[in-house]
Amino acid sequence: MSTTSSASTYSELRAQLATLTTEAFRPELAEIDRLPTAELAALMNREDQTVPAAVARQLPAIAAAIDATAERMARGGRLIYLGAGTAGRLGVLDASECPPTFNTDPSEVVGLIAGGPTAMVKAVEGAEDSKELAVDDLTALGVTADDTVVGVSASGRTPYAIGAVEHARALGALTIGLSCNADSALAAAAEHGIEVVTGPELLTGSTRLKAGTAQKLVLNMISTITMIRLGKTYGNLMVDVRASNDKLQARSRRIVALATGAPDEQIETALAAADGEVKTAILMILAGIDAKAADQRLRDSHGHLRAALHA
8 A cells, every 4th residue: 555545544534533422532531641540530430320321222222133133043043243452352252251151152152353362462453444354254154144243343334343244144144233333334234233322432532441331231231131032041040050160060059049949968969960950950850850851851942941840
């Protein structure tokens, strides 16, 4: 790229950024570096308190996206997050928490960041500016019409996120565009646009702050409520928890106790017979059946414990 064309490109991008709410400069905060730390902390806390209200304004769009996601996943589809920088890291974080929380296979909820794993800790030059890179990443995953692809971008203009959504939609996949600016290109490209407008940041353009918090809240909703719809919980109990350490072993026993009210000895016996599967142990105790029968009921009810109890 020539110096002239580079200057022209940067000038156009600068003009774009000037139109974004997330990039707006706040003159009233121009001397916050002079404030005492306690006042800065209070100011930042007040800023953060505006985020849940911004999310609440998008709840109808969020709920519609979740219902569509759950329907795809129920027939074997995957939930795939893509983003660059902070947005990409938040997607990877949400995806990585699903296996230990809901006993999902790591391939079921996937987080992709522009530039690959290296970009989790170090910026990868030019990665977020490439739609082609997003296409390559989705092609490597073998995206199908059963999958859900969520493009995440605070600005709503990141080429990597937009390219991912455009390509996935062309393949017939469900697409969701999560941004923090109104009338974003990302929301326009997706079947389900979610625009959580959090306003200008405390530090101009530092979208890991309010915008990042909003994205984390929405991604929490998408994954958690989808898992509830898929039968990964019983009431508000995580009955598909994977007991991979001492804390989770203890949590498993506590969940069985809360669901059944059974004494410790019965809980230990049921968990041992169920190979540690919390959902199976609960069904054994509440229905008075053995592990084999409980497993069959759960298969017949597609993993939904409440449905298996009333079978």
